[in-house]
Amino acid sequence: MTSETYFSSIEQVEEELAKAHYIADRALATVIFLAHRLQKPLFLEGEPGVGKTEVGIIMAKLSGAELIRLQCYEGLDASTALYEWNYPKQLLHIRLEEQERRGKEEIERRIYGPEFLIKRPLLEAILGSNDRPPVLLIDEVDRSDEEFEAFLLEVLSDFQITIPEIGTMKAKKRPMVVVTSNRTRDVHDALKRRCLYHWIEYPSFEKEYRIVTTRLPRIEEHLAKQVAHFMREIRTVDFLKKPGISETLDWANALITMEKRQLDERVVRETLGCILKYQDDIKRFTEEIWANGGRRAEFLQGAEKNG
Template sequence: MFARRYVADRSLATAVFLALKRRKPLLLEGEPGVGKTEVAKVLADLLETRLIRLQCYEGIDISTAVYEWNYTRQMLYIRLMEASGTTRQEELKEIFGPDFLIKRPLLQAIDPANAKAPVLLIDELDRSDEEFEAYLLELLSDFQITIPEIGTIAAKEPPIVVITSNRTREIHDALRRRCLYYWIDYPTLEKEYSIVLTRMPEAPERLAKQVCAFVRELRALDLFKAPGVAETLDWIASLLALNQLELLEGTVRDTLGALLKYQDDVLKVGGSNNLGKLIEKARSVSS
């Protein structure tokens, strides 16, 4: 466990340790909601450094990920200069200087002005396109960025990089080879229970155990979208809001929306003889 906030297997803790020690990017893959993004957040907290997050999406490009010129400011500056009658070449050059640059996450992460290496979270890289991945590959090898009008900006200390992917498309081998790789699986019953205890110490023990056992059974069913740890925590929060001390069929049925996000799954699990059996089993496993 690190920072008393994240429950990690020994193998994940080792991967994180090695990523830090060898300054290699850490590539985390796994089903949704198993705690990939959280690793970066907790790591930044633990190292008392800044977390810089780049959320990837289809069509993400240099201007949103690296830098952009502040056009509005440039225009204003030109107008001001025109008004004061000083549109000399040197002054015009200024508008392509650092004052007019908007630093996006990747540039922020390698800014030589950073007093301490930040944690750079490149979240859900699988959502970006291959072109962007290729750009990233270059950046991750030398931690420098060239801006034609300014020159090359290089990190004093390379950032600690955590990349996550949900595997909606495969990340290329070239990038994988640069990284340390770790697959975060659904937690075991014991691990999930520890996560719940860590995150929601106010939850009654019996309820927490039954919830973990129930969620585990759901994951064994053939669902369209099995619940992750995020859903487990969210479900417990709902049950606590309803002052529940254990799983009761009626309440479980009414709160399934915290766990399952597709109507087909809700119908499958909520079927009258199905739900009773699942709860019965969860109670017996956890007692």
């Protein structure tokens, strides 16, 4: 099976992802299927911890392709993302070549050869390391500057780059591209237009319950339901940092380790650090929510209400 024809239906995408322990709802499965079929980049946006990065990782795993990851950050520039010349190696080589008394032109021709080129993620993705096009994960693009975004737009338009000393290189097969953003700032429309766009919401009760039981099969059903309900409740409060799915999984795992079969007031207080990571949020939770008997009951009665 080649990666271009790997998925033949949306249902198959859902099934294959579930087999890889990733729970996707219909809308996400659809956009993945289309990105794959239309060979368009996939742009995933959403709060931290809702499962954006994992889509890129799983896509590579499922299609047996190499995963090339470009983590974006402020100040990331084209050369760091694309290629650089290996100056120390070039300098060393120039010295050796001078000893051999070679001419300037010949030395120059030699030191701008492929063995002096340091390939960064974007160039690697364009060149592809084998027959199967890689999956290029451009993670947290909202952290990079707008100039970098413009440059990215160019690369994603034709998957072609020109290195003045070597020439133009073009991807034989387009890599599958997954771009993610935590929306700490708005990403330009032009970039989004190049891509299929999907906003990943915080999971529903059902989805989070499935994620917990899929990832942590040892968990008691009742506890998994309580955890999923609790997480949904806690995300209705506007904390500095709302917990994502990583926090849910960390917490559920901690509860299993403590051999808990259900939530109670005390264990929530004791394990709050798994879910809330800011002292202000913890304080607020303890004082405004946990001190209130009615609210406490709402958080803890999940299993009855939903199960």
